[in-house]
Amino acid sequence: MTHWTKVDPAIDRIGINARLMPPDILAAARIRRLDGADTGLYLDA
Template sequence: MSGSIEGHCHCGTVRVTIPAAPDYINDCNCSLCLTRGAIWGYFPPAKVSITGETDRYIRADLRDATLATHWCAQCGTTTHWAAFDPDYDRMGVNMRLFDPTDYAGVEIRAIDGKSWDG
């Protein structure tokens, strides 16, 4: 991806490439995002490249789980989330994988995801 930005997990096993900085970043306070330490930028899945082995988690505490959260199988760093619906043209990428200068100036929105917890 020309002009793209690459980030990686703590150990470097998982690498995530995005086309550019996102339009905004969500800093969610739901129980999952808080414990996983993620802030989310959003992209069409076709525009994101992920290499390396990840494990995934599907929330069992929600009535209708719609996505899986992924992390590096080696170091445990949260990398991204992916929707189950293949027609959902959005995925979340943990922007903490990237150098903060890569997204300097991007609005970070505080999201009340705590109210969504099951």
């Protein structure tokens, strides 16, 4: 799978397969950890 898009308009997230990115682009990306199991909040906020 290369990506997914939201079904619910209230959700402001998308997903992409980072393995398809060039290494230099990926190295510059900001990575945020999401507590998807419990609160749904970003852990770095």
